[in-house]
Amino acid sequence: MPMDLPLSKLVSDDGSHVHRKIFTDPALYELEKQHIFSKTWIYMGHESQIPKVGDFITSFIAETPVIVSRAGDKEIYVTINSCSHRGVPVCRADQGNTRRFVCPYHSWTFNNKGDLVSIPQERKVCNKPDKAELGLKRVPRVETYKGLIFACMDENVEPLTDFLGEMAWYLDCFFDRFDGGIEVIGSPHKWTINCNWKLPVENHLGDIGHGPYLHGSILQGTPQVQELEDTGLNVVPKPGHGLSVRLMPEGTPDEMCMFGMDGVAGMDPEVNQYLRESHKKVTERLGEVRSRLKPLCYSVFPNLSFLWPNMTLRTSHPRGPGQIEYWSWFVIEKNAPEHIKEKLKIHYTMMFGPGGLLEGEDAEAWSQQFSGSNIDYADDRTYYYGLGLDEEESHPEIPGKVGSCFNEHYAREFYLQWRQRLEQGIQETSKLEIK
Structure with missing residues (x-):
C-alpha cells in the first residue's frame, strides 16, 4: 500500500508537528525496515554476554533474526538465523555456547562465523555443492563501543563512533x-x-x-x-x-x-x-x-x-x-x-x-x-x-x-x-x- 502523504507532510520542517500516520501506516513501516533498520547501527548486545569462544546470543534487526557469536578467532560475528537450504532457524536458544549451529530440518551445519561446514546429504550425490557459497548470510559490519555491540546491514555505513x-x-x-x-x-x-x-x-x-x-x-x-x-x-x-x-x-x-x-x-x-x-x-x-x-x-x-x-x-x-x-x-x-x-x-x-x-x-x-x-x-x-x-x-x-x-x-x-x-x-x- 503506497503512502498517501509526502514525508514533508508527516514531519514538519521544524519537527514541531508530527502526523499520526507515522505510527500506524504499514507502507511507512516497510520503508522503516528498508531505509532505517537496514542502514543504521542497531544494538545487538553486550560483550559480557559472550566473553568466551563459542558463546552466542540471538537478537533482531527489525524483524530479521540474527545470531551474535564469538568465533574461534575471538572476533564477533553477526549472521542471519536462517538456513541457506530451506530457511529454517539454525539456532533456537536465546544464549549459550556451541561450536556448531545445526539446522533441525536436514542437519546442515554451520560454524560460529556462519560458514557451512557439513551437508550430510552430499555424500549421496555426485555433484558436490560449493559450501563456501552457502553459509549463513553475514551482517557485514560489526563494531563495539565500551562493550556495547552494534551491527549494520549496510557495509558502507559510517563508523560507529x-x-x-x-x-x-x-x-x-x-x-x-x-x-x-x-x-x-x-x-x-x-x-x-x-x-x-x-x-x-x-x-x-x-x-x-x-x-x-x-x-x-x-x-x-x-x-x-x-x-x-x-x-x-x-x-x-x-x-x-x-x-x-x-x-x-x-x-x-x-x-x-x-x-x-x-x-x-x-x-x-x-x-x-x-x-x-x-x-x-x-x-x-x-x-x-x-x-x-x-x-x-x-x-x-x-x-x-x-x-x-x-x-x-x-x-x-x-x-x-x-x-x-x-x-x-x-x-x-x-x-x-x-x-x-x-x-x-x-x-x-x-x-x-x-x-x-x-x-x-x-x-x-x-x-x-x-x-x-x-x-x-x-x-x-x-x-x-x-x-x-x-x-x-x-x-x-x-x-x-x-x-x-x-x-x-x-x-x-x-x-x-x-x-x-x-x-x-x-x-x-x-x-x-x-x-
Whole structure:
C-alpha cells in the first residue's frame, strides 16, 4: 500500500508537528525496515554476554533474526538465523555456547562465523555443492563501543563512533564509569506491547513531563520532581540521539550526585556505602562535571534505550507498525560484590520490567497512543511537539544542544532524523531504479 502523504507532510520542517500516520501506516513501516533498520547501527548486545569462544546470543534487526557469536578467532560475528537450504532457524536458544549451529530440518551445519561446514546429504550425490557459497548470510559490519555491540546491514555505513558522536560522552557516564567495566546479568525480560516501536524510544529520549502525572501515585510531590525541575536538562548530543539529565551545581554533596541513589537501593546501608566508594573514583576517571551529572534516560537512534536510575538497557523490536517485542536487561558494575548486585537487581525488577511498578503505566500509555493514532477522523490534526521550540542552545559544561527538562527538542530531532533517513533512502532507491 503506497503512502498517501509526502514525508514533508508527516514531519514538519521544524519537527514541531508530527502526523499520526507515522505510527500506524504499514507502507511507512516497510520503508522503516528498508531505509532505517537496514542502514543504521542497531544494538545487538553486550560483550559480557559472550566473553568466551563459542558463546552466542540471538537478537533482531527489525524483524530479521540474527545470531551474535564469538568465533574461534575471538572476533564477533553477526549472521542471519536462517538456513541457506530451506530457511529454517539454525539456532533456537536465546544464549549459550556451541561450536556448531545445526539446522533441525536436514542437519546442515554451520560454524560460529556462519560458514557451512557439513551437508550430510552430499555424500549421496555426485555433484558436490560449493559450501563456501552457502553459509549463513553475514551482517557485514560489526563494531563495539565500551562493550556495547552494534551491527549494520549496510557495509558502507559510517563508523560507529561517528554515528554516536557526542552521545558517546554521555554513554561513558555509565559504560566507562567503573575500572572493571560493566556486565549484563541474565537473559533479557521480553514482553509484547501493542504500540509502535518509536513510542518507547521517544519516551526515553527525554519525556520527563509525564513523570509526576502518569506516575503520580509514586512521584507526585516528591523531592525528586522538584530536583528535576531545578536541575533537569534535555540534551540532543546528535540529531536522533537524546537524553535527560540533572546537572547538579558545583559543591553539591556527593550523596546527592551518586549513581544509584534515585530509588530504594540507596536506602540500604550496605548499598549506600558501596555507592559512596564507587563515586569517589568518578571525578578522576570521568572529570568533575560528569561526577555531578545524574542522567535519567537515554535513547540511541533508532531503538536502543537506557534507564540510568534502574540500570536498565532495553530495545524496542518492531513486530509490525502496531506491536513491539520489548527487551530489558539489568546492567551493573562487573566487579561489584555479588550481594550488592543482587540488592540492586531488586530495585531494577521492582520499578521496571514486565511487572514493575512504573512499567505497566508506560506500556498502557504507549498502547493508548497507538490507538489514538488510528483515529482516522483526527487525521487533519497533527501531534504538537513544539514545547520549548528554538529555546535549546549550547551549554558551557556539557556537549550537545541543551534545553530545559520540558523542552521537546529531543523528539523533534528524532523525528526529523527519521524523516531525513527515509527521504535519503527513497532518493537513493529511485536513482538505482533509473539506472
